[in-house]
Amino acid sequence: MFENNNKSVVRRLSKRSIKSNKNYIAIIAIALSTILFTSMFTITGSLRATIKDSDMRKMGTSAHAGLKHLTGNEYKKVSKDENINKSSYSVIIGEAKGESFHKLPSEIRWAEDNYAKWTFNFPTKGKMPQRKNEIAMSTLVLDALGIPKKIGEKVKLTFKTDEKTVTNNFILSGIWKGDPVAFRQTIWFSKSYCSKVAPITRGKNSDNKFTGYVDSLIMFSSPWNIEKNINKIAFNNNIEESKIAINSSYGTAEIDPSNLIAFILGALIIIIAGYLLIYNIFYISIAEDIKSYGLLKTIGMTSKQIRKMVRFKALILSCIGIPIGIVLGWPLGRVLVPYIINILGEDMNVVTTINPFIFIFSAIFSLITVYLSCIKPASIASKVSPIDAVRYNNINKNTLDKKKTKTTHKVKPLSMALGNLKRNGKKVFIVVLSFSLSLVILNSTYCYVHSFDFDKFVAKTSISDFSVADRSIIKSSEPFNTNGVSNNFVNEVKTLKGLDKMGNIYMNASRQYCTNHAYNRFKKYIDSLDHKKKEEFMSSSMMVKKFSGVNVFGFDKWPSQYIKVIEGSLDFDSWEKGEGIYITTCHLIEDGKLSIYKPGDIVSVDFSNGKVKKYKVLAIVEYPEAFSSPQNFDLGLEYILPSKEFLSNEGKTKPMGTIFNVDNKYIDKTEKWIKNYCANKETSLDFWSKKTLQKQFKSLTVMYTAVGGSLCVILAIIGLLNFINSIVTSIITRRRELAMLQAVGMTDKQIKWMLIFEGSAYGVLGLILSIILGSIINITLIPALGSELYYFTLKSTLTPILLCIIPLIIITALVPILSYNRLSKNSIIEQLRTIE
Numbered sequence: 001m002f003e004n005n006n007k008s009v010v011r012r013l014s015k016r017s018i019k020s021n022k023n024y025i026a027i028i029a030i031a032l033s034t035i036l037f038t039s040m041f042t043i044t045g046s047l048r049a050t051i052k053d054s055d056m057r058k059m060g061t062s063a064h065a066g067l068k069h070l071t072g073n074e075y076k077k078v079s080k081d082e083n084i085n086k087s088s089y090s091v092i093i094g095e096a097k098g099e100s101f102h103k104l105p106s107e108i109r110w111a112e113d114n115y116a117k118w119t120f121n122f123p124t125k126g127k128m129p130q131r132k133n134e135i136a137m138s139t140l141v142l143d144a145l146g147i148p149k150k151i152g153e154k155v156k157l158t159f160k161t162d163e164k165t166v167t168n169n170f171i172l173s174g175i176w177k178g179d180p181v182a183f184r185q186t187i188w189f190s191k192s193y194c195s196k197v198a199p200i201t202r203g204k205n206s207d208n209k210f211t212g213y214v215d216s217l218i219m220f221s222s223p224w225n226i227e228k229n230i231n232k233i234a235f236n237n238n239i240e241e242s243k244i245a246i247n248s249s250y251g252t253a254e255i256d257p258s259n260l261i262a263f264i265l266g267a268l269i270i271i272i273a274g275y276l277l278i279y280n281i282f283y284i285s286i287a288e289d290i291k292s293y294g295l296l297k298t299i300g301m302t303s304k305q306i307r308k309m310v311r312f313k314a315l316i317l318s319c320i321g322i323p324i325g326i327v328l329g330w331p332l333g334r335v336l337v338p339y340i341i342n343i344l345g346e347d348m349n350v351v352t353t354i355n356p357f358i359f360i361f362s363a364i365f366s367l368i369t370v371y372l373s374c375i376k377p378a379s380i381a382s383k384v385s386p387i388d389a390v391r392y393n394n395i396n397k398n399t400l401d402k403k404k405t406k407t408t409h410k411v412k413p414l415s416m417a418l419g420n421l422k423r424n425g426k427k428v429f430i431v432v433l434s435f436s437l438s439l440v441i442l443n444s445t446y447c448y449v450h451s452f453d454f455d456k457f458v459a460k461t462s463i464s465d466f467s468v469a470d471r472s473i474i475k476s477s478e479p480f481n482t483n484g485v486s487n488n489f490v491n492e493v494k495t496l497k498g499l500d501k502m503g504n505i506y507m508n509a510s511r512q513y514c515t516n517h518a519y520n521r522f523k524k525y526i527d528s529l530d531h532k533k534k535e536e537f538m539s540s541s542m543m544v545k546k547f548s549g550v551n552v553f554g555f556d557k558w559p560s561q562y563i564k565v566i567e568g569s570l571d572f573d574s575w576e577k578g579e580g581i582y583i584t585t586c587h588l589i590e591d592g593k594l595s596i597y598k599p600g601d602i603v604s605v606d607f608s609n610g611k612v613k614k615y616k617v618l619a620i621v622e623y624p625e626a627f628s629s630p631q632n633f634d635l636g637l638e639y640i641l642p643s644k645e646f647l648s649n650e651g652k653t654k655p656m657g658t659i660f661n662v663d664n665k666y667i668d669k670t671e672k673w674i675k676n677y678c679a680n681k682e683t684s685l686d687f688w689s690k691k692t693l694q695k696q697f698k699s700l701t702v703m704y705t706a707v708g709g710s711l712c713v714i715l716a717i718i719g720l721l722n723f724i725n726s727i728v729t730s731i732i733t734r735r736r737e738l739a740m741l742q743a744v745g746m747t748d749k750q751i752k753w754m755l756i757f758e759g760s761a762y763g764v765l766g767l768i769l770s771i772i773l774g775s776i777i778n779i780t781l782i783p784a785l786g787s788e789l790y791y792f793t794l795k796s797t798l799t800p801i802l803l804c805i806i807p808l809i810i811i812t813a814l815v816p817i818l819s820y821n822r823l824s825k826n827s828i829i830e831q832l833r834t835i836e
Contacts, residue, residue, distance in 0.1 A: 025721060027321040029278050032714055033369050034325020035332060038362040039710070042333025045358050050337075055249030056120075057181050063088075063118045063217035065230040066245040070214040072200035078216065078237050083229055086219040088114035092210050093189060093198040094161040100144040102684040106137075106185040108159045110194035118217050121186045123174025126151040129190035135170035136188040140178025149175055157187070161198060162211040223250040271369050272437065278373035279430065282314065303382035310378035311371070318370050322363050329362065330354075336706055413750050417757035428762065431723050435766030435808070436773060438716040443774040443800045445708025447782050449701050450795050457697050457791035463562065463626050464501070464659035465667060466674060467688040468493075473656065474686035476630040482507045484684060485655040489677070493658060496673070498666030504655035506554035506646050507629050508608050512639070513547045515603060518596040522635075525594060542634060549633025552605065554646025559627055559659065563640065568599030568619030578645040581605065581615035584622060587636030595620045596637075605639060607649045615641075629656060667691065723762060723812065728819050731755075738820075755816035763812035770801045 056062050067078060079087045090111030095101075110129075116122040123136050135155055147153050151172055158167040178185055189197075201212040220229050227246055234244050296306065421428050467474075470484025485504070493502060514522070519542075526537045542548045555563070563570065563582060574580040581603065586594045597603065601617040621640065647653060662670045671689055678685045731738070738751060778796040786792035 025725060026278070026282070026317050027324070029721065030318055030321030030366060030370060031325040031328070032717060033278065034322045034362055034366040035329035036714055037365045038326050038329025038358065039333035039336065041358040041362055042330050043336055045355055046333070046337045052249055054181070056247070057179055058183070059247055059249050060182055060184075061119050061217055061247060064220050064223055064226045064247055064250065066215065066217045066247075067230075067234065067239055068215050068243045068245055069205070069210070070216060070239070070243065071205055072202050072214060074205070074237070074239065075214045075216050078233065078239065081233050081236060083220070083233055083236075084218055085221045086114065087216055088112045088118065089214050089216040090115045090119075091194050091198060091200055092213050092215060093194055094159045094211055096141075096187060097158045097160050097165060099683075100146075104140060104144045104185055105183075106141055106187055108187050108189060110189050110191050110198075115217055116188065118219075119186065120179060120182075121176060121188070124176045125149075126172070126174035129173050129188055129193075131171075131173075132190055132192045132196075133168075133170050134173040134190050136174030136176075137172070138176055138178030138185050140180065141185050141187060142172075142175065143178075147172070151175065159187075162209050166197060226250060271365070271372075275369055275373050278370055279376065282310070282374045282377035306382040307378040310374055310381055314370050314374040318367055322366050325366065326359050326362055330358070332710065336710060413754035414757050416754045417761060420754075420758055421761055428765070431762055432765045432769055435723065435762065436769040438712055439766065439770035439801050439804055440773045440777060441708065442712040442716075442804075443770070443798060444777050444782060445704065445712065446800045447774075447778055447795065447797050448785060449704045449708070450797060451782070451786055451792055452697070452701060452789075453791050453793040454694075454697050456793065457693065463624050465661045465690050466670065467626060467657060467659050468674065468678075468685055469657040469687075470684055471686040473630060474688065480629065480631040481684070482509070482629055482631060482656045483654040485658050486682060487654065489682060489685065490655065490658055492677070493660055496660075496662060496666070496670060498663035498670070500661040500663060501558050502658070502660040503556035503558035504554075504643060505556070505559055505627050505657045505659070506643055506650070506653055507551055507656040508650060508653065509549055509551050509629075509631060509633060510606055510608050511547050512550040512552075512606055512637075513604065514542065514596065515601055517598070517601055518603075519546055521596045521598075525589075525596075548635050548637060551629055551631065551633070551638045552607070552646070553627075553638060553640045554643040554650070554653075555623075555627075555640060556643045559623075560640075560642065562627070563621050563623050566620045566622055567595065568617070570621070571618045574616070575618055576642045576644070578642070578648075579616060580618035582619055582621045582640040583617055584636075584638040584640070585620060587638070588632055589635055592636065596635075603639075605641075605649075609649075609651050611649050613649060626659075627657070720811070723759075724815055724819075727755075727759060727816050731816070731819050752817055752820060755820055756813045759812040759814075759816040760809055761812075763808045766812075767801065767805055767808060771798055774798055774801055 067075075070078065075089055078084075079089075088111070090109045093108040093110065096106040096108060111119075111121075113122065113128060116128060121138065122128070126136065129136050135157065137155075139149055142149050145155070145157075147155060151174075153172040155170045155172055156167070157170060158165065160166075174188070198212045200214065201209070205213075218230065218233070220226065230244055230246060231241075233239070234241065297303075301309075468485060468489065470481040472480045473482070473484065483506075490504065493499070522542060526534055526543070529537070537543060560572075560575075566585065570582075571580060575582065583595075583597045583603070585592055586596060597617050597620065599617055599619055602614055603617060604612055604614050606612050623640070668691075671691055674687050674689075678687060741751065775796075775798065778794075778798075782796075783794050786794065
């Protein structure tokens with residue numbers, strides 16, 4: 001009831017406290033925490049924006065949804081739907097023809113400006129075609145045609161519509177940068193020319209025709225409920241469901257549970273690291289000013305006001321440290337983003353977001369950390385009495401309250417150092433934990449990166465020095481050409497100097513009928529599923545007509561050596577004689593381990609030319625992913641025959657892929673040759689090489705090392721500052737005690753050794769805790785993080801922590817000595833007078 005109201009006085013005292021003390025360490029601590037938050041939010045925000053941009057480019061549009069293959073009347077009706085915010089359309093004309101487009105499929109259209117903009121095909125130089133003979137195209141198409149990138153250039157183009165092939169001369173009116181990740185390149189004609197060669201279809205819809213049909217793009221008022229909105233529009237206008245296209249890239253706005261867990265874990269690490277440092281700094285500040293707080297209480301300041309005074313001081317320091325952290329944290333995140341994005345995809349554009357929410361959330365999280373950190377110190381300051389404040393020496397009261405026992409052993413610097421550590425175990429634990437955090441992160445980063453398995457990384461793409469196939473196979477872009485390697489290329493490879501091994505892989509996809517045994521096994525599997533999944537399978541061609549699409553492979557002798565048996569035995573004699581066949585599991589069913597065939601079954605293989613032959617199933621097998629086709633059907637079932645048997649039944653068929661090894665001294669020369677061959681002789685071909693994969697793998701490790709290393713450096717600085725602050729505070733609060741020890745005969749050398757032992761104990765305890773925590777994380781968290789990576793093989797290690805033993809012990813031994821030398825320059829009498 002008699003509580004005073006001195007808010008202005010409390011704030012004035014807080015400001016004077018900041019001016020009178022050296023608070024730069026607290027500002028640095030707050031800034032470091034903010035740097036971590038800002039860089040983390042910048043990286044995650046930029047990654048999200050980049051992935052979304054990449055997905056949009058792959059989808060070919062930034063529009064929310066679309067309706068394909070409409071007649072003119074259908075689009076006219078749809079465009080008036082009240083649920084649509086904006087819409088635009090294009091008219092399909094045909095596709096470009098000629099050798100230049102074998103490796104660069106390109107479609108011909110006319111479109112409205114918005115449609116061109118929403119599909120990333122709007123000219124950045126020049127304009128969309130207006131006159132009848134004008135044309136606009138990307139830089140990639142111009143390069144393929146060998147035409148200079150200048151407006152007004154003459155373009156001779158051949159294209160095919162549903163009914164005819166046309167060749168005409170055009171004038172280039174617009175150019176934009178071609179996107180290599182696009183499914184197809186787009187070439188724009190003028191509206192008047194389109195009306196001539198592809199007038200808009202007004203009658204009934206035909207599934208077999210494309211020329212003259214309309215593709216529309218739709219934007220809603222927001223990206224939420226896209227599927228529901230487009231389905232509603234289709235229903236209202238009697239549009240078939242098959243014509244609906246939804247931009248799945250907007251799904252990247254949804255939060256994946258695993259990503260959310262990783263984000264929360266990262267935020268917690270930063271909060272803990274910041275808390276340990278900021279708490280310790282405020283704790284030290286309270287220890288230094290404890291007498292002042294006691295005196296303030298004698299003149300009427302309440303405990304609540306003292307707590308407010310400490311918090312207000314923390315707020316003012318935050319107002320200085322947080323902006324500094326934001327200014328430094330955003331560039332740090334910006335520097336790290338390209339490393340990460342270059343690993344995620346070589347064709348990804350770096351999109352660095354400057355979303356204001358990054359800075360808002362960074363400031364909020366930093367303020368939360370500061371607030372949590374100053375709760376306990378503020379409580380200590382508010383509870384101290386004037387008498388306790390005078391006698392305060394940073395010693396845990398619980399330690400002093402313990403029953404004293406007489407000791408007769410000789411007092412030594414080591415025993416005194418251990419005694420000093422026991423006096424405030426909480427402070428020791430905080431500093432040790434702060435040390436350990438940086439060491440554990442360092443060790444975990446090294447262990448994680450060290451577990452990247454190059455052999456596994458290569459095996460998914462290429463197990464040979466070189467793998468050559470059609471570009472559609474290498475880039476996994478439809479339509480797939482599974483017979484793209486010419487005999488001419490195969491013959492030239494055979495003449496290469498240093499050729500060690502070579503083999504071809506053939507593949508044709510065909511419809512295969514299953515046996516009764518296989519059907520029954522698959523039906524038994526379906527019966528074990530829930531009702532919804534069971535309904536999906538019951539309507540499949542496998543269950544209705546007992547057939548499915550199957551990839552039928554032919555392996556040369558060398559590739560066949562990589563086949564591994566799952567069930568049965570690899571009877572190569574029977575296999576090579578054409579008496580038996582290998583069959584894989586159903587790759588597209590759940591975990592890919594379901595097998596509907598068993599060794600000993602008899603299967604009939606229908607070849608694409610009409611031939612049918614029966615084979616005995618020798619084994620259920622698996623083979624390296626590097627040999628697989630990106631084209632899969634139905635169950636993901638595959639048959640494997642020797643290439644001789646495959647060709648004798650299929651007839652003349654070109655390989656899907658060719659693999660070969662050369663002597664190491666010819667690697668560079670061969671790579672130059674194959675680059676030149678694919679660029680100039682057969683432009684439809686592309687390749688993988690171990691050399692290019694090594695570059696990708698190196699970039700991968702650099703990315704994780706850069707991100708983990710940056711975090712380690714900041715955490716290490718936090719740990720070091722924490723330790724320095726603790727030691728300095730310990731010496732400041734014990735100045736009288738140290739002076740008294742010298743007064744009763746303890747030498748300066750003994751005091752220094754005591755401090756060395758005391759400081760080194762922090763380092764030793766930090767290393768022990770780091771080894772314990774590092775070992776636990778190595779066998780729990782690291783395998784969990786690596787489980788999603790196909791190239792991960794756990795290699796548990798504590799090498800980084802062990803390498804830090806000597807540097808850490810040296811640092812923890814030197815800091816106390818340097819601090820003591822600085823604070824004990826005067827004589828013992830002068831020190832005691834100063835303390836009084």
